[in-house]
Amino acid sequence: MTSPAARTALDLTADLPVPALEDLYRDLHRHPELSGREHRTAARLSERLTEAGYETVDGIGGTGVVGMLRNGDGPTVLLRGDMDALPVAEETGLPYASGTPGVMHACGHDLHVTWLTGAADALAAGRDTWNGTLLVVGQPAEETGEGAAAMVNDGLYERFPRPDVLLAQHAAPGPAGLYAHSPGLIMSASTDVDIVVHGVGGHGSRPEATVDPVVTAAYIVTRLQTVVSREIAARESAVLTVGRIEAGTRHNIIPSEAHIALNLRTQSAEVRERMLAAIRRIVAGECAAAGCRREPTVTVGGSFPVTVNDADTDRRVAAVHGEVFGAGTVLDFGPVMGSEDFPLLAEGGLPYAYWFVTSTPAEVWDAAGSAAGGDLMEQLAAVPSNHSPHFAPDLATVGPGVRTLVSGALEMFAR
The missing domain is CATH 3.40.630.10 (Zn peptidases)
Structure with missing residues (x-):
C-alpha cells in the first residue's frame, strides 16, 4: 500500500x-x-x-x-x-x-x-x-x-x-x-594539513652549502604513503592525499622552503588523531635526518565533519x-x-x-x-x-x- x-x-x-x-x-x-x-x-x-x-x-x-x-x-x-x-x-x-x-x-x-x-x-x-x-x-x-x-x-x-x-x-x-x-x-570527515619544510637556500652549483627542502619534501611525500597502508587497521577507512607541493623559483636556485598541502578523509576521531600524529612524526623525522636547522611547521587547517x-x-x-x-x-x-x-x-x-x-x-x-x-x-x-x-x-x-x-x-x- x-x-x-x-x-x-x-x-x-x-x-x-x-x-x-x-x-x-x-x-x-x-x-x-x-x-x-x-x-x-x-x-x-x-x-x-x-x-x-x-x-x-x-x-x-x-x-x-x-x-x-x-x-x-x-x-x-x-x-x-x-x-x-x-x-x-x-x-x-x-x-x-x-x-x-x-x-x-x-x-x-x-x-x-x-x-x-x-x-x-x-x-x-x-x-x-x-x-x-x-x-x-x-x-x-x-x-x-x-x-x-x-x-x-x-x-x-x-x-x-x-x-x-x-x-x-x-x-x-x-x-x-x-x-x-x-x-x-x-x-566522511575531511581535514586539511599544511606543512612547511625550512631548509637553507643557496646556489644550485653548491648544494653542499645548503639544506635542500625539495629533497626533504620528496622523502616526506613518499613516506606519507605508508600512513594509511601501515598505520591504519584494514577494517578502518582512511585516505591521505598530497594535493600540492610547491618550492623554488628558478632552475639553479635551491630554495629555503618547501610547502606541502595534505587532505585527510576519516570516519572516526580516533583514526584522524592517529593520522595527524603519524604525519607530525614523519615530517619531524625527515627534517631532522636532512639536517634542517629549524623544526618544520605543521598546521591543521579547515575541516568538514x-x-x-x-x-x-x-x-x-x-x-x-x-x-x-x-x-x-x-x-x-x-x-x-x-x-x-x-x-x-x-x-x-x-x-x-x-x-x-x-x-x-x-x-x-x-x-x-x-x-x-x-x-x-x-x-x-x-x-x-x-x-x-x-x-x-x-x-x-x-x-x-x-x-x-x-x-x-x-x-x-x-x-
Whole structure:
C-alpha cells in the first residue's frame, strides 16, 4: 500500500514545469559562481521563493538565502541546497557550458538549486496537503566548508524557527534513477594539513652549502604513503592525499622552503588523531635526518565533519522514495569518503537525512560499461565524477530530484 506522503508527492509533482526547470538549470550552469560569491545564483533563488509566497531573507552568512512558508501547526522542516561552483575549467562541450573562464558547476550544485526551486514551488502550490513550517535554504560556500557555519553564526535560527528535521541531497555518478541512502554514517570527515619544510637556500652549483627542502619534501611525500597502508587497521577507512607541493623559483636556485598541502578523509576521531600524529612524526623525522636547522611547521587547517544520518529519519525518507520511484531504485552502498558541511546546519544534534541521486546519462553509463567489460566498479570509475571538468548530470534527473525533496518533506510533515 502506498503511503499518504508518497501519493501526495506524486500528485503535487504530476505536472511539474520540467522544461522551465531545465531552462533554470542551464542558466545556473552557464553562470557559475565561486564560494562566497554566489550573488546571481542567490538572487535567482530568492526571486523564485518570493514569487511562490515565501517570506524571504537574503544575505545570511554572506550570500545565503532562506525562504519560510508558515502553514499552520506542525513540524518545521528544512530543505537545503548548496549554490557554489568550483575553480574548474569546463570541458563538457555542452551548448550551455560555463561562460566564466576557469569556473564550473563541476559538483552539481546548479542541479541542487534547480531541485530546491522546483520542490519549493510544488510544496507552496500544494500547501493544503500539509501543515507546519517549511524552510528552504540556499547555502553558500559548501565547497570551502564555510557556508553552513556562516549561516548559523549569522543568526539563522534566531531569525527563523529551529527545524525539527533537515533534509538534503547530492548529485552523484551512477546510472540515473537510483537513490542512495545510509541510515547512519554516509560521508566522511575531511581535514586539511599544511606543512612547511625550512631548509637553507643557496646556489644550485653548491648544494653542499645548503639544506635542500625539495629533497626533504620528496622523502616526506613518499613516506606519507605508508600512513594509511601501515598505520591504519584494514577494517578502518582512511585516505591521505598530497594535493600540492610547491618550492623554488628558478632552475639553479635551491630554495629555503618547501610547502606541502595534505587532505585527510576519516570516519572516526580516533583514526584522524592517529593520522595527524603519524604525519607530525614523519615530517619531524625527515627534517631532522636532512639536517634542517629549524623544526618544520605543521598546521591543521579547515575541516568538514562526518555526516551521520538519523537512522529513523533516513529510513522513513528512503521508504517513501521507494514508493515514489519503485522497487530497486533505493539502495545503500554504505559511507563514502566525500565530505559535506551540511551537518553544521543541524546545530545541537538536530536529526537529518542526506542522500544521493545518481545522475550519469544513460549513454555515458552504457559506454563506460562496454569499456569496463561488465566490472561495475571499473564502470563507475570510468564515468565523470563530481569535480571532473567533464561532469554533466542527466537533465532527466530534474523532475525526479524535485520529487525526492517533495516526498521527503511530506513524510516529515506527517510525523
